[in-house]
Amino acid sequence: MKVSFEGISKKYKGKWALKDFSSNLEYGIYGLLGENGAGKTTLINIFVGILKSDQGRVLINGRDVEKIGIDFLSHIGYLPQYPQFYKEFTVLEFLKYMSVLKGIPKEQGEKRAKELLSMVNLSEAKDMKVGALSGGMRQRVGIAQAMLNDPDILILDEPTAGLDPQERIRFRNLITKFSQNRIVLLATHIVSDIEHVANQVILLKNGELLKQGAPQKLTDEIKGKVWSITVTDDSLEEMLHLKISSMMRDDQGIHLRVIADEKPADHAVHVKPNLEDVFLYYSSEGEKW
Amino acid sequence: MVRLFFFEFRKHFMKKSLVIAIICFSLLNIAKIYSEYHEKSLLSSSANPEWQELYWNEIYEQFKGVMTDKKIETLMSIYKPLEQQTADKTASTETNNPNTYTGNLYNDHLFFKWNFVDPMEYAYMYKQYANDVVKTANENVSFFESLGNDYEYKKNKIILNRFQGRSIDSFSYTEMFQYYIHYDFSAFLVILICLYALMSVFVTEKETEMNVLLLTTKAGGQKTIFAKLFSASVFVIAISFWFGLIDFIAFASFFGSLEALFSPIYAIENFANTALDINLGEYALLSLVVKTIGFLIVSYLFLFISLFFKNALLPFIINMFFMFGFIYFQEAYMGSEQIIFKVINPFSLVVHRDLFGGTEFVNLFGFPILSYTAAILLGVIWGGIFLLAIFIFQRKNTIYRIGVKKRVDKVV
Ligand SMILES: Nc1ncnc2c1ncn2[C@@H]1O[C@H](COP(=O)(O)OP(=O)(O)O)[C@@H](O)[C@H]1O
Numbered sequence: 001m002k003v004s005f006e007g008i009s010k011k012y013k014g015k016w017a018l019k020d021f022s023s024n025l026e027y028g029i030y031g032l033l034g035e036n037g038a039g040k041t042t043l044i045n046i047f048v049g050i051l052k053s054d055q056g057r058v059l060i061n062g063r064d065v066e067k068i069g070i071d072f073l074s075h076i077g078y079l080p081q082y083p084q085f086y087k088e089f090t091v092l093e094f095l096k097y098m099s100v101l102k103g104i105p106k107e108q109g110e111k112r113a114k115e116l117l118s119m120v121n122l123s124e125a126k127d128m129k130v131g132a133l134s135g136g137m138r139q140r141v142g143i144a145q146a147m148l149n150d151p152d153i154l155i156l157d158e159p160t161a162g163l164d165p166q167e168r169i170r171f172r173n174l175i176t177k178f179s180q181n182r183i184v185l186l187a188t189h190i191v192s193d194i195e196h197v198a199n200q201v202i203l204l205k206n207g208e209l210l211k212q213g214a215p216q217k218l219t220d221e222i223k224g225k226v227w228s229i230t231v232t233d234d235s236l237e238e239m240l241h242l243k244i245s246s247m248m249r250d251d252q253g254i255h256l257r258v259i260a261d262e263k264p265a266d267h268a269v270h271v272k273p274n275l276e277d278v279f280l281y282y283s284s285e286g287e288k289w
Numbered sequence: 290m291v292r293l294f295f296f297e298f299r300k301h302f303m304k305k306s307l308v309i310a311i312i313c314f315s316l317l318n319i320a321k322i323y324s325e326y327h328e329k330s331l332l333s334s335s336a337n338p339e340w341q342e343l344y345w346n347e348i349y350e351q352f353k354g355v356m357t358d359k360k361i362e363t364l365m366s367i368y369k370p371l372e373q374q375t376a377d378k379t380a381s382t383e384t385n386n387p388n389t390y391t392g393n394l395y396n397d398h399l400f401f402k403w404n405f406v407d408p409m410e411y412a413y414m415y416k417q418y419a420n421d422v423v424k425t426a427n428e429n430v431s432f433f434e435s436l437g438n439d440y441e442y443k444k445n446k447i448i449l450n451r452f453q454g455r456s457i458d459s460f461s462y463t464e465m466f467q468y469y470i471h472y473d474f475s476a477f478l479v480i481l482i483c484l485y486a487l488m489s490v491f492v493t494e495k496e497t498e499m500n501v502l503l504l505t506t507k508a509g510g511q512k513t514i515f516a517k518l519f520s521a522s523v524f525v526i527a528i529s530f531w532f533g534l535i536d537f538i539a540f541a542s543f544f545g546s547l548e549a550l551f552s553p554i555y556a557i558e559n560f561a562n563t564a565l566d567i568n569l570g571e572y573a574l575l576s577l578v579v580k581t582i583g584f585l586i587v588s589y590l591f592l593f594i595s596l597f598f599k600n601a602l603l604p605f606i607i608n609m610f611f612m613f614g615f616i617y618f619q620e621a622y623m624g625s626e627q628i629i630f631k632v633i634n635p636f637s638l639v640v641h642r643d644l645f646g647g648t649e650f651v652n653l654f655g656f657p658i659l660s661y662t663a664a665i666l667l668g669v670i671w672g673g674i675f676l677l678a679i680f681i682f683q684r685k686n687t688i689y690r691i692g693v694k695k696r697v698d699k700v701v
């Protein structure tokens with residue numbers, strides 16, 4: 001399975017939400033990383049066919065999605081941003097309903113729903129009302145729902161929003177589990193969501209593709225551009241014009257993690273870049289202090 | 290499709306809040322009918338305590354059924370003296386007179402007048418009345434035929450046919466149907482319940498952002514709209530019949546009688562001029578069906594309005610406004626000569642006494658159409674327009690969907 005985005009653009013009231021976006025996806029987890037408003041949801045909505053792009057097209061194995069028509073829907077599983085589902089439905093009922101919507105035969109749908117509930121560890125909660133679930137549980141119902149039709153492509157829009165750290169980790173593991181033999185497109189603005197699970201990272205900023213590649217490759221590319229500087233309170237002021245990715249204070253002073261092409265200070269030393277640094281590096285302006 | 294319908298029904302109508310509302314309104318309705326009985330029935334214990342027993346245990350038995358000369362003679366032999374004795378208001382007003390039925394002469398007089406003499410007189414005279422109508426219609430037919438006025442000719446022909454051979458041969462207790470037919474409170478309750486329940490049908494999807502997810506599933510588009518409209522219709526019909534059933538059973542049990550079930554509809558005085566020639570039992574059923582059609586049409590309007598909103602409150606208020614508009618409009622034209630303004634109002638099917646009580650016509654391309662036929666016809670057209678509008682606008686509302694030609698650029 002191969003998904004190609006070809007020159008996708010979308011404009012809202014004269015402002016580009018997405019500009020000439022092109023990318024190819026094959027197997028594995030793709031982390032679509034970008035800050036709020038970068039255009040992630042816009043891209044996903046165009047992909048799942050609920051928003052029309054101004055330009056460009058989406059191809060599946062070389063075929064235009066428009067031409068595939070409604071059958072395309074059986075290839076995708078989709079978890080929207082901020083889903084609430086129906087408060088009055090029980091978990092199992094909701095999954096059954098989603099299988100009906102997806103045109104899955106009755107027995108098969110029910111069997112699949114139960115399997116998935118056990119995979120996302122919600123078998124116990126199957127008779128709970130959706131309205132009574134915690135955020136993490138609801139997201140797990142959401143991913144189970146997306147997996148019902150055994151899709152080739154799983155699309156998750158900010159699935160970890162509002163989860164606590166533990167739920168976040170559990171959810172990450174779940175995604176890895178589900179990524180076998182399929183394409184997972186996971187949009188997020190949180191680097192740690194994808195840092196250790198994504199095979200590929202797609203960096204999006206202001207509707208434009210900054211960079212796509214394996215996390216290792218992306219961090220390698222900025223090798224030698226991430227520095228650590230230890231300063232005192234007095235000398236902190238003169239460092240604040242730099243792109244600082246983190247700041248930590250201990251009894252030896254303040255440790256700054258700085259991103260810069262050139263050595264930013266005499267006593268700066270190299271450190272190993274991480275994905276967060278990559279994100280910051282390609283964002284034109286750094287954190288302003 | 291069946292399962293889709295079931296889930297749609299479950300989603301919107303099998304909610305605790307709604308079930309509670311239906312139960313409360315049902316009880317309210319029963320209470321209202323109970324008070325209706327106490328307020329209006331001549332035989333209720335609060336109005337005339339001793340009448341009920343007297344009526345059912347002694348007198349009604351003697352006079353019910355086919356009105357024979359003998360029965361009328363007997364009744365007159367009781368009533369005439371009472372009338373004379375009370376005419377000059379000099380009779381005794383004591384309330385425990387052992388030589389009377391109720392303990393008091395005036396009371397006796399009214400008892401027989403209201404319960405037997407007046408209604409039997411109406412029933413007896415109706416044959417003559419219908420005959421007169423037929424005679425006039427007959428004259429009109431010849432007259433308008435000679436004038437070449439085809440419309441009036443046809444109209445009178447219809448009147449002629451409808452009134453020919455009418456008579457009320459039997460006397461029966463009609464109070465129950467009299468008030469049952471004139472009872473509108475339950476219609477108001479049904480509309481409120483429908484309004485409350487239906488507001489969520491389209492709005493929920495937006496509130497929960499499920500509209501986005503629905504459109505990425507095969508059956509989440511057109512089929513879901515169908516399932517929504519179908520389940521909404523089933524709900525409205527079920528609620529209408531539920532309250533219809535409560536009305537009927539409650540009236541029958543509080544008034545304690547179904548006596549007039551097989552009497553002709555014109556045995557009720559307000560329906561002396563009706564174009565219908567069916568019995569009261571049939572009318573009860575017809576009335577329920579017509580009312581239900583009215584509820585459906587109004588419901589489709591409610592649903593249509595709700596399409597344009599993201600939460601339920603505003604369309605609820607707007608629809609309420611519409612509802613009172615219809616009611617006002619209907620009251621304004623009640624009994625009016627402007628038949629067209631009656632029949633064009635979808636609410637005329639909900640409270641439809643005015644349509645069925647008389648024989649009125651609407652001119653449709655030179656053909657005289659009975660007002661109730663016209664109202665049902667127009668109602669069906671209204672319903673069709675609203676349904677079509679729902680489909681068109683829901684599609685416009687829905688975001689572009691793969692495999693569907695229509696493309697719209699907006700995420701709603
Ligand atoms: N319906 C809309 N109307 C106008 N502007 C929109 C609309 N949807 C998104 N945008 C704009 O498009 C840009 C991208 O939004 P979005 O794709 O939601 O970003 P993300 O999901 O990455 O946070 C933002 O600037 C947003 O304000």
Ligand SMILES: [Mg+2]
Nearest residue numbers: 040041081158
């Ligand atoms: Mg988003």
